[in-house]
Amino acid sequence: MKNETLEVAQLAPRRRMRSDWVRTTTSGTFAKLVLKGEGPIAVEFMSYGCAHCQMIEPVLQQVAAIVKSNEKIFRVNIAIEPELAERYQIQGTPTLIMFLDGIEVGRVEGPSPVVSTLLTAVRQPYES
Amino acid sequence: MEAQKQTKPILLFDDECAVCRHIAHWVQRLAQTKSGDTPIIERPIGNDPDLLLALNPGLDIWEAYETIHVLMPDGSMKLGGEAVAEVLRNIPATKWFTGTFAISVFGFRPFQAILNFAYAALADVRPLFGCESCGTPRFWIRPIHWMITRTKAIFADRRNPRPSPHFTPISATRRRLLAAPSERLPQAPNL
Numbered sequence: 001m002k003n004e005t006l007e008v009a010q011l012a013p014r015r016r017m018r019s020d021w022v023r024t025t026t027s028g029t030f031a032k033l034v035l036k037g038e039g040p041i042a043v044e045f046m047s048y049g050c051a052h053c054q055m056i057e058p059v060l061q062q063v064a065a066i067v068k069s070n071e072k073i074f075r076v077n078i079a080i081e082p083e084l085a086e087r088y089q090i091q092g093t094p095t096l097i098m099f100l101d102g103i104e105v106g107r108v109e110g111p112s113p114v115v116s117t118l119l120t121a122v123r124q125p126y127e128s
Numbered sequence: 129m130e131a132q133k134q135t136k137p138i139l140l141f142d143d144e145c146a147v148c149r150h151i152a153h154w155v156q157r158l159a160q161t162k163s164g165d166t167p168i169i170e171r172p173i174g175n176d177p178d179l180l181l182a183l184n185p186g187l188d189i190w191e192a193y194e195t196i197h198v199l200m201p202d203g204s205m206k207l208g209g210e211a212v213a214e215v216l217r218n219i220p221a222t223k224w225f226t227g228t229f230a231i232s233v234f235g236f237r238p239f240q241a242i243l244n245f246a247y248a249a250l251a252d253v254r255p256l257f258g259c260e261s262c263g264t265p266r267f268w269i270r271p272i273h274w275m276i277t278r279t280k281a282i283f284a285d286r287r288n289p290r291p292s293p294h295f296t297p298i299s300a301t302r303r304r305l306l307a308a309p310s311e312r313l314p315q316a317p318n319l
Contacts, residue, residue, distance in 0.1 A: 048175050048189045049144035050296045051263020057190060078298075079175035085298075092297035110295025 021064035025074040027081050033074060035102035040071040042098045042122045047079045050093040056113045063118045071122060098125040136169050138183065138199040139215055140192050143172035145259040147250075158219045168198075168218040196247070209244030263296070 022044065025033050034041050044060060046053040064073040078085035078093060088097060091109065098106035098121075106125025111117055139155065142148040152170050159166045173180070177189040184199050191197075198211040206214045213229045216222040228239040255265040255273055265273045 047144075047296075048177070049142060049173070049193060051193075052294045052296050054190050054193060055263065055294070077175055090298065092295045094295075112294055 021061050021068060022073045022075050025076055027084050030076070030081075030084060033072075034099055037072065037099070037102075040098065040100055040122075040126045042071060042073045042096055044073065044075045045078050045085060045088065045090045045093060045095040045097065046075055047077060047093050049079070052110060052113075053094045056094050056111065056118070059113045059115055059118055062115055063122060066115075066119065067122060071126075073122065096121055098122060100126060134183075134199070134201050136167060136201065137214060137218060138169045138171050139211070140171055140173050140180075140197045140199065142193055143174070145254060145262060147254045147257045147259050155215055155219065158221055161220070168215060195251070209240060209247045212243055212247050213240060264294070 023033075025043070034043055044053075044056075046056075048054075060073065067073070076084050078090060088095075088104075094110065096108045096111060096118075097104055106121075108121040111121050139152070141152040143152075155168070156166065156170055159168050161167075171183075173189065173192045175189075180187045180189050180192060184203065184205060186205065187197065187199070195208050196211045198206040198214045200206065200214075213226060217226045229237065229243060231237060231239055252266045252269055255262045255269060256276060
């Protein structure tokens with residue numbers, strides 16, 4: 001718990017990281033990038049007005065940079081893409097859905113904004 | 129089409145926060161002159177980062193949600209207490225005392241410092257007044273927030289309304305707004 005708190009303080013700077021490892025996908029590109037995409041793909045359903053999404057953003061950027069060689073991470077802005085949120089029955093933000101060959105293999109709602117937690121969340125579904 | 133030149137300050141506000149919406153309405157009402165014109169434009173932050181970048185290339189959507197921003201016609205931005213001072217400068221009823229914010233004593237502006245503190249305090253207590261997008265309250269607010277949440281849960285018979293402390297559930301109202309963005313109030317004015 002102590003380490004987690006420290007990690008949050010160190011890894012969640014107030015300023016946004018400029019390098020964007022998480023690409024935005026829309027309903028127009030979702031099928032091509034996610035459902036027909038190769039290999040493990042994680043999608044963050046988020047909203048810019050959600051404080052928890054803001055908190056997780058720098059951590060997710062770090063995780064995306066770590067896993068970039070074998071996993072892609074995309075974001076879906078549910079305020080602009082409500083039909084995608086509806087289709088995947090998103091109950092709130094942030095929600096991470098892990099896809100493999102277009103099929104949902106894992107889902108995490110409101111993960112703790114810590115690198116280790118998020119790394120486990122986006123890797124675990126593909127390890128079993 | 130050529131973009132219209134910005135001639136008035138633009139106040140960006142968090143339209144997903146009930147407190148911010150109320151304050152924005154209040155400012156809009158007070159700033160309106162008899163002719164119906166307003167010296168300051170209000171605009172919800174919204175959800176499109178590119179639209180904000182079009183307003184000001186240095187404007188980041190995450191930062192816009194983090195603190196109040198006023199975009200000046202000269203391309204500069206005022207943030208936090210400075211932005212509040214700028215808003216008050218544009219309201220006829222409050223304009224008269226805004227000169228005090230510029231008073232400097234050995235480089236220190238005491239009235240501006242009080243305003244900065246008041247803004248920070250208000251931003252912190254927003255979760256107590258129905259801010260759906262403010263996330264986890266600051267530590268000094270948490271006991272009061274916890275009590276309010278528990279009390280609400282007793283009456284609503286929902287003791288565990290949130291599955292995770294890092295999760296913002298989509299409420300029924302928000303679902304409706306997501307489905308019909310045009311119902312959002314107030315509307316973004318044409319610039």
